[in-house]
Amino acid sequence: MVGVKHKYSIWGGRFKNQTDAVMENLNASIFFDHKLAKFDVAGSKVHARMLAKQGILDDEEATSIQQGLDTILTEIETGKFEPRVELEDIHMNIEARLAELIGPIAGKLHTARSRNDQVATDFRLWIRNQIDITVGLIHELEVALVHKSNENIDTIMPGFTHLQCAQPITFAHHLLAYVAMLDRDRCRFLDARKRLNESPLGSAALAGTSFQIDPTYSARELSFDKAMLNSLDGVSSRDFALEFLSASAICATHLSRLSEEIVLWTTSQFDFIKLSDKFTTGSSIMPQKRNPDAAELIRAKTGRINGAFVALLTVMKGLPLAYSKDLQEDKEPVFDTAETIQNVLPAMTGMINDLEPNIEMMKQSSEFGFSTATDLADFLVRKYNLPFREAHQIVGKLVLLAEQKSCNLKGLSLEDLQGVYKKLEVDALDTLSVEGSVNSRQSIGGTSSTSVMNQITYWKEHLKCE
Numbered sequence: 001m002v003g004v005k006h007k008y009s010i011w012g013g014r015f016k017n018q019t020d021a022v023m024e025n026l027n028a029s030i031f032f033d034h035k036l037a038k039f040d041v042a043g044s045k046v047h048a049r050m051l052a053k054q055g056i057l058d059d060e061e062a063t064s065i066q067q068g069l070d071t072i073l074t075e076i077e078t079g080k081f082e083p084r085v086e087l088e089d090i091h092m093n094i095e096a097r098l099a100e101l102i103g104p105i106a107g108k109l110h111t112a113r114s115r116n117d118q119v120a121t122d123f124r125l126w127i128r129n130q131i132d133i134t135v136g137l138i139h140e141l142e143v144a145l146v147h148k149s150n151e152n153i154d155t156i157m158p159g160f161t162h163l164q165c166a167q168p169i170t171f172a173h174h175l176l177a178y179v180a181m182l183d184r185d186r187c188r189f190l191d192a193r194k195r196l197n198e199s200p201l202g203s204a205a206l207a208g209t210s211f212q213i214d215p216t217y218s219a220r221e222l223s224f225d226k227a228m229l230n231s232l233d234g235v236s237s238r239d240f241a242l243e244f245l246s247a248s249a250i251c252a253t254h255l256s257r258l259s260e261e262i263v264l265w266t267t268s269q270f271d272f273i274k275l276s277d278k279f280t281t282g283s284s285i286m287p288q289k290r291n292p293d294a295a296e297l298i299r300a301k302t303g304r305i306n307g308a309f310v311a312l313l314t315v316m317k318g319l320p321l322a323y324s325k326d327l328q329e330d331k332e333p334v335f336d337t338a339e340t341i342q343n344v345l346p347a348m349t350g351m352i353n354d355l356e357p358n359i360e361m362m363k364q365s366s367e368f369g370f371s372t373a374t375d376l377a378d379f380l381v382r383k384y385n386l387p388f389r390e391a392h393q394i395v396g397k398l399v400l401l402a403e404q405k406s407c408n409l410k411g412l413s414l415e416d417l418q419g420v421y422k423k424l425e426v427d428a429l430d431t432l433s434v435e436g437s438v439n440s441r442q443s444i445g446g447t448s449s450t451s452v453m454n455q456i457t458y459w460k461e462h463l464k465c466e
């Protein structure tokens with residue numbers, strides 16, 4: 001960044017003295033809003049074309065402005081563009097450079113426009129682009145999860161409630177729950193995109209403009225669905241940015257839950273999965289360690305994204321219409337969030353693609369904690385036509401008995417069974433296998449292989465993947 005005083009003055013007319021250096025630093029957004037450069041050029045080119053179409057600029061002026069802007073774009077792309085702090089933001093830096101390149105005609109570009117509608121336009125374009133990238137990355141993760149599920153339709157693991165072993169499920173079923181969550185995340189981004197996709201260009205400072213502009217043309221040229229209906233809304237609303245942040249926060253929260261499970265599953269206590277070397281790290285002191293750092297970082301970065309959402313909500317809360325400089329603080333949380341979410345999504349995809357389930361261990365663990373006790377209760381309901389509550393009582397007593405005898409339910413004798421409920425016979429114990437339990441759950445969305453296969457077929461079609 002160049003900090004030398006610059007001769008180009010945007011509002012010089014009304015001011016006698018120079019801005020204080022402290023103020024200049026506080027006021028400047030160029031340190032971060034240079035990210036908008038490409039979209040600022042695109043918006044300005046369209047604005048110039050619209051002004052020419054409306055006869056507000058002549059064709060020669062519009063061509064010269066557009067050529068100048070193209071030169072600036074090349075300078076930006078080749079790292080030759082040198083923004084200056086005293087020019088405050090990307091918009092004024094580009095305008096000043098345009099004046100250097102084409103002379104005073106550059107000043108005509110700002111006819112019927114304000115930085116207020118300019119920045120709102122740029123920011124919408126920027127976020128729209130980030131949404132498209134993010135949606136693609138979520139899709140890749142969904143596909144990875146579907147593939148991993150496909151390989152693990154028969155991999156039995158414990159399902160938990162309260163993190164206590166509850167009922168046996170399959171690994172595929174567990175992973176597919178995340179596909180459903182992530183798919184809603186993807187739809188949330190796409191849905192936000194629809195609402196975002198309106199053009200504020202033409203709102204000018206706040207009240208619209210007295211020039212005969214054509215905002216619908218500008219909107220169309222920038223691939224917006226339409227021009228915004230209200231100029232005050234156009235310059236002062238940032239709910240599109242909040243929606244991007246909230247969709248990111250919810251998505252990050254899902255990734256964080258999966259990360260937490262990965263962290264648990266890789267412990268030697270669980271030992272359910274092995275991560276590849278590509279997504280683990282060692283310890284500088286303990287040679288035996290394999291740490292799931294990627295999962296831990298994803299879990300932690302969720303805090304950062306949630307923080308960004310709260311930060312912008314707080315900036316917006318209580319802001320009167322229309323523009324206030326507070327709105328300049330809308331960008332950093334969004335920039336940081338976009339970078340973070342696009343960092344963590346491929347890391348999760350990589351972990352999922354590479355992870356190997358420890359099939360034996362998962363199965364063994366699914367037998368703990370009387371995990372098929374509900375199946376026995378269901379059996380009693382069916383065979384003896386008992387109310388479920390009564391069956392629940394009987395099985396509860398059997399579990400207590402097994403605990404006292406330090407065995408599992410299968411270890412109980414016929415005498416034990418009939419001591420609790422006299423009609424019981426040994427066939428009741430056939431219901432206790434984890435495979436039987438899993439495959440009996442054929443309800444829609446259940447954990448049986450047929451239900452899981454239905455889910456996989458649905459996702460393959462929905463995600464257009466094989």
Ligand code: ARG
Pocket residue numbers: 029033088089115116119323325327328329
């Ligand atoms: N850098 C400013 C921002 O990001 C641009 C808009 C400035 N508008 C104004 N009225 N000072 O919000």
